Amino acid sequence: QVQLVESGGGLVQDGGSLRLSCAASGRTFSSYGMGWFRQAPGKEREFVAAISRRGERTYYADSVKGRFTISRDNAKNTVYLQMNSLKPEDTAVYYCAAESLGWGNREAGRYDYWGQGTQVTVSS
Numbered sequence: 001q002v003q004l005v006e007s008g009g010g011l012v013q014d015g016g017s018l019r020l021s022c023a024a025s026g027r028t029f030s031s032y033g034m035g036w037f038r039q040a041p042g043k044e045r046e047f048v049a050a051i052s053r054r055g056e057r058t059y060y061a062d063s064v065k066g067r068f069t070i071s072r073d074n075a076k077n078t079v080y081l082q083m084n085s086l087k088p089e090d091t092a093v094y095y096c097a098a099e100s101l102g103w104g105n106r107e108a109g110r111y112d113y114w115g116q117g118t119q120v121t122v123s124s
Contacts, residue, residue: 002026002098002113009094009118012086016122020081022096022115030054030074033104035111036081038092038120048094049081050104059104064090086122093117 003025012018020036035050049070050059058070069082079096097111105111 004115006115006118024077029077032098034079040092053102
């Protein structure tokens with residue numbers, strides 16, 4: 001069982017930056033691939049970024065590539081999402097998720113555990 005708690009969301013202006021954190025419980029965090037997803041009002045949940053269990057592989061949605069960076073600190077049981085050059089279209093609830101295969105994955109259905117989400121709002 002893994003419990004995930006996101007933090008770091010908030011209101012930021014167009015072009016600003018935020019860093020999201022996701023703290024995981026349990027001693028097996030380093031065995032999980034981790035992902036960030038987001039869901040805007042009226043839209044389906046979409047993939048943002050993922051990272052493999054040791055951080056050697058990262059994956060990004062085309063819409064955030066070059067602006068967002070996913071990273072992890074296994075000693076702190078935490079995964080991060082650094083978001084730069086934010087745009088109003090990045091406004092959404094952001095969720096972190098853990099998948100037991102350890103590879104990281106673009107598909108939400110591959111993930112076993114989800115956090116409660118944190119709101120990110122980018123004003124124009």
